[in-house]
Amino acid sequence: MDKLTVFGLVIGVVGIMTGQILEGGDISILFQVAAFLIVFGGTLGAVMVQSPRKVFVTAMKMSRWAFVTPQLRSREIARQLTDWSILARKEGILALESRIATVSDPFLKKGLQLLVDGNNAEKIRDVLDVDIHSWEQLRWQSARVWEAAAGYSPTIGIIGAVLGLMHVMQNLAEPSKLGGGIAVAFVATIYGVAFANLLFLPIANKLKSILMQQGHVYEMIVDGLAGIANGDNPRLLEIKLQSYLT
Known part of the structure; x- marks a missing residue:
């Protein structure tokens, strides 16, 4: 948490x-339940209209990252890459084949398989860069769904306020109820602005921050595997990977 x-x-x-x-x-x-339903329901409907199904579903799944940050395991991966470099230096690239089954991360596993299959550093980088690009495209679009919600929410709140004022206008014959009715009508505006600035926009920005960190880890993996393919000195590779961690 x-x-x-x-x-x-x-x-x-x-x-x-x-x-x-x-x-x-x-x-x-x-x-006010009515104001909440107008703002939340209206905003949800708006982002559903603008988003492709896959992007919307991914955005909903990613929202939990704002409250439970995913484990990046960057230090563990850097150490793993260094160990593989040492093993490849001593026994050759094929010695890493036995390590494939122990890798749980799909991206890292794919990269290691490419390395064991005898691909050079350039080929490995080309294939994995496409994977990174596809991964980032979907998730950055998904993060922008929350950003879009922050844009729609205040406007939907104004719609709720107008609806509330329309209800107030129907009770002009009872002046004693006008003040309270107007106050209730503007609660929808408060909800719209509050949701945008306390929830939707902060979630969007936190997701973007996490995506940048994850992208950084993927770049480290690509550089590490490319270094092993090139036969870089394990100590030099370790120093390079440590730069990503700092």
Whole structure:
């Protein structure tokens, strides 16, 4: 669990509610089921319309990364690549064939298979670079789904406010209800802006940050495998891989 994400959300929500109380407002007015359904449902519908199915589904799956950060295992992979380099230096590339079955990461496993099959560094880099590009394209588009939600949410909130005001206008004959009705109508706007700036946009930015880190690890893997294919000195390769970790 990413404690910083949870703590940040709690701080943001508590700050808004505390401000409402200090202003002398009733905190219960911030809880409106109709406003929530309008904003959340409208925003969800908008991003579904704009996104291809695969991108939308991937975006929903990736959202958990904001709360449970995936393990990158960069140090473990760097150490693994260094060990393979030492083994290949001593016994030859084919000695790495027995290591393929022990690798769980699909990208790393594919790269090792390419290496064992006798491909040179350029061929390995070409194949894996295509994989990285495809991987990044889908996931960056998916991260932008949350960014798009942050753009739609405030506008949907205004729609909710207008709908609420329309309901207020139907009760003009009862002036005592107008003030409370208008306040309730603007809760939808609060929801729209709050969802955009406390949830959707932060999630989008955190996902982009994680994707950059994962892309960095994949680049390290490509460089490591290419170095082994070129017969680079294991000590030199280790120093190069350590640069990725810092």
